[in-house]
Amino acid sequence: MVTVLVTGANRGLGLEFISHYLDRGDHVIATYRDIASSSELIKMSEDHDNLMTFNLDVDSEKSLTNFSKQLGNIPIDIFINNAGIYGPRNSSFGHVGTETWIPVLRINTIAPVLLTQLIIDNLRNGSVKKLIYITSKMGSIDDNSGGGSYVYRSTKAALNAVVKSLSIDLKNEGMIVTLLHPGWVQTDMGGPNGLIDKNTSVSGMIKVIDGLEQAQSGSFLDYTGCHIPW
């Protein structure tokens, strides 16, 4: 039995992670940004003693600090940084603007590092010490054959860069720090044409997380455990 923290847990892949870990009997800490759109998660917390929920807007430094204070010194074994946004759908060449780019950078790239800094002692006190960052194959520079999507691609590529540094900086503490691509999944973000459903994606990612060893820290893997080129 482990304690798992998942951000952006009110819908999509985040909610699916919660459901899978609860089924296994693990202790789950789920964060949501807006209670108004979190009724399913709140209902789950009423039905499960092993689910704690906290408000967290990763785009607000005040909210990040409040969350870490509320967490206190609870040890966290597995941290799944899942919250993310796609940003403007039309970020093709000729349509890119600063105002729409910066918030995506804050949420997809900067917030994961800020949150990790704030909860590092919780992670140090955990037994499993697995730090998982949900990224995207669209952040792979080698894999980019389609162009466009400047905003989403760049913020996930930057996430990959900072998580690689985290994996190096935290290696001596025995932390396993990994980037996971969930596949193209049928969620609000992935849309109905996604190639796989949430269950396939999250079952796959949990299997990968379970099997992670120190030697894989700093890797960029997909939900089947295959390496994605940087």
Ligand SMILES: NC(=O)c1ccc[n+]([C@@H]2O[C@H](COP(=O)([O-])OP(=O)(O)OC[C@H]3O[C@@H](n4cnc5c(N)ncnc54)[C@H](OP(=O)(O)O)[C@@H]3O)[C@@H](O)[C@H]2O)c1
């Ligand atoms: N679906 C795919 O095909 C796909 C592919 C590659 C990577 N990913 C990645 O997988 C992760 C989950 O995606 P998804 O498909 O489940 O997307 P989703 O259905 O759009 O859900 C996104 C989640 O992130 C939360 N979030 C957004 N901004 C937030 C903020 N400022 N503070 C806290 N939470 C925030 C959302 O909360 P609200 O409901 O409050 O907005 C929601 O819970 C993301 O990092 C995404 O980039 C998805």
